[in-house]
Amino acid sequence: MEKVSRIEIVVDSLNSGRVVELLAKQGLKGYTLIRGVAGSGERGLQRGDDLTEVSNNTYILTTCPADKLEAFLAALCPLLRRVGGICLVSEAVQYRG
């Protein structure tokens, strides 16, 4: 058991690879991806019905120790500014068995 920052990111699927790369760079090896997610935001509706991933979002859940959070956000925010999407950070306790 460990206190962690719980980070969830929603970003369009075509750009989700960039977020995953960024996770790797920041040393965050554990994450969960939910593909084919719909949504609505400043860039309009994402219907999730397309022939490609253009209208799809990907939901990404990861965790990090509180002291790594700031560096991670510093790397993530410019990307989100460019491609859109949202990041929510909350507190959680993590168990790994």
Next chain:
Amino acid sequence: MEKVSRIEIVVDSLNSGRVVELLAKQGLKGYTLIRGVAGSGERGLQRGDDLTEVSNNTYILTTCPADKLEAFLAALCPLLRRVGGICLVSEAVQYRG
């Protein structure tokens, strides 16, 4: 960065349109939808295997400023009472790049 209420709702897919309408009415323009979700609750098993959406749930994630929360819940709860489902509210910090 902004402190927000993180709201997640699980409701059967056929009635999820009503929740989305309600989000719009309450001025919540940003949300994420995960369709085809299974579950179990007071209304029994939702297997997610149907020819229609009858046995499917939809998971909805949205955020709102703390001061809008009460009005939103006041509108949501009667709907959930009628059609079933659940709403969880927690605290989070939102980053948009």
Next chain:
Amino acid sequence: MEKVSRIEIVVDSLNSGRVVELLAKQGLKGYTLIRGVAGSGERGLQRGDDLTEVSNNTYILTTCPADKLEAFLAALCPLLRRVGGICLVSEAVQYRG
């Protein structure tokens, strides 16, 4: 409205049945399942592209009253130790309409 522990578990899909059984045993009747989830962790990449569920994870969301949490985790952790996966616990307020 009720204060609850919000529990989310990510585990490989083939072993998710064990977690669901465990929920039942612990008297947790309400839960939500998202199947076909991808991820990365100590056991490597789960690509979610397989002919079977071998490379898929399942995301499980449930809630429990704070006083039932400990018993639940005591039952869950040995299972996660054996099959892998992760459990996050946070605080939330639950509304049921």
Next chain:
Amino acid sequence: MDPSLILTNLLNPPILFFLLGMAATLLGSDLDIPQPITRALSLYLLFSIGMHGGVELHRSGFEPAVLLPLGIGVAASVAIPLGAFVLLRRRLGVEDAAAIAATYGSISAVTFITAVNFLEVQGVRFGGHMVAAMALMESPPILVAVLLARRHGVSANGEGAGDLPLGALVREAALNGPVFLLLGSLLVGLVTGEQGWAAVEPFAYAPFRGVLTLFLLDMGIIAARRLDALRASGAFLAAFAVGFPLLNAALAIALSALAGLAVGDALLLTVLFASASYIAVPAAVRVALPGANPSLYLPMSLALTFPFNIALGIPLYYAVIVALWS
């Protein structure tokens, strides 16, 4: 009446695969067909039967005789739910009674398609207008049920307030996805005739029975999963799920005889009367009557009435019709 028909029917690949699917689930196999595939197969079947029916109508032309079974069907789709509601209200609350009444008043396209396949195996012809009858019978029971519930003070949003206007309800019922696809395909078939049929035939007709076979495997899996939930229904509803269709079948056979329908059309009308919806109606009812318990109306229709009709009902109705008609 020839009881060997039942065996002949059971020994067809579509029915055997349906039973195989049920067996898989009941024995605990993890055999599973992904949901997008289930839906795609059902859309394919609707598309095919719609085009096929439309082309048949194009061939036969609209004789006045064609309107008779359509009229009978639509009348039944209003009358049957009314009757069912009266019966069911003795034991159930308003919303549950209305929801089940809608389910049994409406039709099951897959049962119809299985009956079409049965006729083709027997070499018996049927009229393309029977597909139109199916399309027309699908939605009215939803409206009847909602109106019944409203008369008893139940509204879609609960607490008597903010009801859907009736016009919106009619529109929604008629625009239901499967109904729309069926009607649309029928129309395209009717308009394009032989030429249109030639374009889609190698896709829509040649593999039809094979697709139906695989789809019924899937339906067997899905139906058997609902058997569990039936326990909650109790003996009354279980008896209703088999007895009420038999009653409707008897009624349909009588009306078909009076109307002088041919054997094939009579069987299809009987199957429409006797089958219960598990696609269009449950979806509509979940929204329009959210207080009704889906673990009553869905398992009854899917896990009892559907398998009964597929495995026993169709050959039974056919045997009776052949015996009476000859």
Next chain:
Amino acid sequence: MDPSLILTNLLNPPILFFLLGMAATLLGSDLDIPQPITRALSLYLLFSIGMHGGVELHRSGFEPAVLLPLGIGVAASVAIPLGAFVLLRRRLGVEDAAAIAATYGSISAVTFITAVNFLEVQGVRFGGHMVAAMALMESPPILVAVLLARRHGVSANGEGAGDLPLGALVREAALNGPVFLLLGSLLVGLVTGEQGWAAVEPFAYAPFRGVLTLFLLDMGIIAARRLDALRASGAFLAAFAVGFPLLNAALAIALSALAGLAVGDALLLTVLFASASYIAVPAAVRVALPGANPSLYLPMSLALTFPFNIALGIPLYYAVIVALWS
């Protein structure tokens, strides 16, 4: 020029189902085809048309005449986006102009396939190399658009830093999934010839028109859903979405006449010029030019240009070509 062709085209199952899909969405039906099925159908069509084209090329052999339309196509796929960019920059920012330019410079495989189907209904032959032309025209506009945007100071990562090297960009555009499948299938068809075709024909050819019909139903649903978003585009872009393809079509017809192409090949080249991408380009542009607004370039191409070409453009271009050629 024979205007009845437009009616003939409209009364074909593929087009009627496209209109049916649009009607479903516009009337508010919940008719929906699961996304994995949408993608599978489109992969099937690419696979089939690729193999078909490859086998045709195998049959005809590579004559030098074949290279002419390929050359024209590739040149156009560079020139058209340049022209479009200049036009669009009057009203739009750099990234939006570049994204739309790429969209209209590239091609729509489904429009091409619908034109192939149209030719087959008319009994007109076409050359397998036209499939190669399609494959070659798909990606260059992406590169052109990115280069244009860079010249105007826009980079993929924003803030001018950390750009993808150009080589990576070329690679990514050429390895785009649909393009790769198309080229690969063409190659396999070319290599395996009659023998390969015999292996896949009952799967890839016989049901082709039926699959196209179902796929266009789906495309109609998806296209109509984007009509809403068009309001944001304004009259200029709406006019562009129909006018620019007509301009390109006129250009293509002129070049085809000069090059002495046969009627079938001329129609296909015209359709390549006049169609706009809504698969490969939007996906590539979303990554390479994330600042461009997807609710501009996608709805224009999908909800206006595509339906226009499918329903009216193809028979119109064909009528003009037949009139000029004879």
Next chain:
Amino acid sequence: MDPSLILTNLLNPPILFFLLGMAATLLGSDLDIPQPITRALSLYLLFSIGMHGGVELHRSGFEPAVLLPLGIGVAASVAIPLGAFVLLRRRLGVEDAAAIAATYGSISAVTFITAVNFLEVQGVRFGGHMVAAMALMESPPILVAVLLARRHGVSANGEGAGDLPLGALVREAALNGPVFLLLGSLLVGLVTGEQGWAAVEPFAYAPFRGVLTLFLLDMGIIAARRLDALRASGAFLAAFAVGFPLLNAALAIALSALAGLAVGDALLLTVLFASASYIAVPAAVRVALPGANPSLYLPMSLALTFPFNIALGIPLYYAVIVALWS
């Protein structure tokens, strides 16, 4: 032995598309087939080969000769995992060794189906009972592996407690989805014979090779994605993934010769011996031996043994058999 067979095999659409899929992934294309489609294609192939085998059995009848290859196959499915376990234990822990032993003791239905396709291209007949042999060989290795692991003190739940009873394990292995579908289809084919085959043939047989082609494209993509993970396995396991199948193939050819099998049946038995599971076994092992590392047993079988058998193994085994038999 005729080495040109290898080239002939490579130049078939199914194999070329498999290589195309591998190339797509290795070159970095985003070509992808949605997972529900992958599963549907594999269910289709099991359904088709099962029905086909059943009907062939119906035609040939159950001669005693038929039982010989079945017996050899089942014996091998017990003996091969035992041998593999002994070999693998030199380098690996109990669970990993048991898991890989189960993988290589069991069979790959897709490899079998590709071999069936190879035989049809060569015009060589095979017996429907070979499909039964495949179905019977799929599950025993799972049981053997679990028993081996238990003998070494490893249990499914860890910490030695709460093990699945052996009966449950046998049941689960036999009820595994793909195995169940295969056996069920075989049974339906056997029972319904020519009449049943006529019903499904246009769906199950005519497009079979085309579907296999598209499926192998998908398998190529999926297999190549696992090549990365192979690095973790090291040279010993990589050598095992090719060497052990060759050993098994030699054994199978020897036993086939002794048993006097016909060429077609001998090839299929060889392919069953030499192939490794990547569907049924990995799924079962993930649950029964969760301590085994899936990034060992899955990539070995999927990214090495499978491509090897598909591209080189099948024609090689065939050439050897033809050379020895003649």
